[in-house]
Amino acid sequence: MSGEFSGFTDFIDFDEANPIRIAIFGVGLIGGSLALCFKGKPGVHVVGHSVNQTSTEKYVALGVVDSATTSLEEAATGADFIFLCVPVGRLERYVDELSRLPLKRGCIISDVGSTKASVVRHADKLSLKGAVFIGGHPMAGSERSGVEAASFYLLENAYYVLTPTADTPPEQVGKLERLLKHTRAHIVKTDAVQHDDIVGAISHLPHMIAVALVNQIAGYNESNELYMRLAAGGFRDITRIASSDPLIWRDILLSNRDVMLKLVRDWQSEMDRFSALLEREDGEGIAERFRAAGEFRGRLPERRKGMITSLFECYVDNVPDHPGIIGKIATELGQAKINLSNLQIIESREDVPGILRLSFKQAEDLDRATALLRSLQYEVHM
Numbered sequence: 001m002s003g004e005f006s007g008f009t010d011f012i013d014f015d016e017a018n019p020i021r022i023a024i025f026g027v028g029l030i031g032g033s034l035a036l037c038f039k040g041k042p043g044v045h046v047v048g049h050s051v052n053q054t055s056t057e058k059y060v061a062l063g064v065v066d067s068a069t070t071s072l073e074e075a076a077t078g079a080d081f082i083f084l085c086v087p088v089g090r091l092e093r094y095v096d097e098l099s100r101l102p103l104k105r106g107c108i109i110s111d112v113g114s115t116k117a118s119v120v121r122h123a124d125k126l127s128l129k130g131a132v133f134i135g136g137h138p139m140a141g142s143e144r145s146g147v148e149a150a151s152f153y154l155l156e157n158a159y160y161v162l163t164p165t166a167d168t169p170p171e172q173v174g175k176l177e178r179l180l181k182h183t184r185a186h187i188v189k190t191d192a193v194q195h196d197d198i199v200g201a202i203s204h205l206p207h208m209i210a211v212a213l214v215n216q217i218a219g220y221n222e223s224n225e226l227y228m229r230l231a232a233g234g235f236r237d238i239t240r241i242a243s244s245d246p247l248i249w250r251d252i253l254l255s256n257r258d259v260m261l262k263l264v265r266d267w268q269s270e271m272d273r274f275s276a277l278l279e280r281e282d283g284e285g286i287a288e289r290f291r292a293a294g295e296f297r298g299r300l301p302e303r304r305k306g307m308i309t310s311l312f313e314c315y316v317d318n319v320p321d322h323p324g325i326i327g328k329i330a331t332e333l334g335q336a337k338i339n340l341s342n343l344q345i346i347e348s349r350e351d352v353p354g355i356l357r358l359s360f361k362q363a364e365d366l367d368r369a370t371a372l373l374r375s376l377q378y379e380v381h382m
């Protein structure tokens with residue numbers, strides 16, 4: 001994304017003499033992950049808000065927040081920072097409600113919504129009485145949702161977009177950036193409309209395509225269940241994002257409707273181009289489309305944490321199918337302090353050696369595991 005990078009801002013120094021109150025509205029995957037980055041730092045109090053009493057009790061029991069309340073006013077009063085982490089379709093109502101409260105002077109309200117133009121435009125029209133709204137979007141996540149899926153590591157090394165307007169006081173932007181250093185994400189500043197164009201193309205369109213593709217195959221599977229059986233492995237992996245939360249994504253797509261309508265039309269043109277090449281049996285034309293895509297893809301930044309989470313995986317070939325070998329490999333990795341996130345035997349029959357798939361959360365773990373297992377004479381490939 002073109003935009004202004006800010007790499008050298010200092011952290012906000014948390015200090016018991018000057019306590020900071022951070023309020024999180026919607027302690028789910030993203031709100032919970034943010035809370036975990038701030039909680040436990042000296043002088044910080046993280047308060048979670050939910051409309052539901054059982055949820056507030058759960059946030060505290062899980063240790064994600066210091067306290068939690070169902071009262072919007074109680075959560076917001078005295079807060080230095082307020083993060084709105086609810087579905088995109090609810091954001092504007094929360095901004096409205098906050099605008100009616102006597103917030104602390106200098107309070108910074110931000111959000112984490114996957115679209116930015118509508119909420120930023122809405123906040124711009126309101127008087128926040130000494131508080132300031134700065135749109136935000138941590139560009140990492142997963143198909144999972146809820147506080148149980150929150151993680152201290154979720155935003156590490158991801159891009160975190162902020163969309164201040166020409167009227168946003170730069171010192172308030174700096175203050176938010178310094179706080180967000182605790183997420184270990186990389187801050188990028190850009191305009192809200194440009195954000196929605198780009199994120200629509202690289203995140204929202206792929207989610208729509210994954211859903212359409214899975215539904216297409218599900219239709220074929222109704223008359224022949226072999227589709228589902230053979231779709232294991234690669235097809236399952238590339239369509240992971242089709243399992244994302246339906247209501248979160250309903251709101252995202254409706255909020256970015258105009259951008260999505262244009263992107264879907266462009267996608268249909270791309271498909272029409274393929275159809276025409278097939279109709280004409282134009283082999284050279286088809287190969288050219290693959291060459292062009294491969295060339296552009298080859299220039300994508302490698303191994304950064306992107307919007308759509310990368311899978312860091314390798315395969316160990318010729319693994320005999322007995323539990324001992326799995327334990328042995330897991331122990332070797334554990335002793336080398338390499339964090340394995342998943343391990344799976346693929347297509348194993350008693351008389352045929354299997355393939356072991358190892359998944360890691362970080363590229364560095366994958367690199368170290370590959371080097372270690374190769375040094376132990378395992379056949380490893382990516």
Ligand SMILES: NC(=O)C1=CN([C@@H]2O[C@H](COP(=O)(O)OP(=O)(O)OC[C@H]3O[C@@H](n4cnc5c(N)ncnc54)[C@H](O)[C@@H]3O)[C@@H](O)[C@H]2O)C=CC1
Pocket residue numbers: 025026027028029030031050051055085086087088090112113114115137138139140141142143144145146147245248252
């Ligand atoms: N899922 C992802 O990977 C990412 C999501 N986002 C954005 O973060 C925001 C939250 O998404 P997630 O954390 O994934 O969802 P989530 O479902 O894990 O959390 C949503 C939170 O909002 C609360 N909530 C749901 N409906 C509500 C309503 N009607 N009124 C008040 N509270 C309500 C839920 O109780 C929960 O605490 C969304 O705006 C989404 O666009 C941003 C980056 C990544």
Ligand SMILES: O=C(O)C(=O)Cc1ccc(O)cc1
Pocket residue numbers: 113114138139140141142143203241307308309310
């Ligand atoms: O599951 C994945 O990899 C995602 O694409 C997560 C995601 C979802 C929504 C966002 O606004 C940003 C990231």
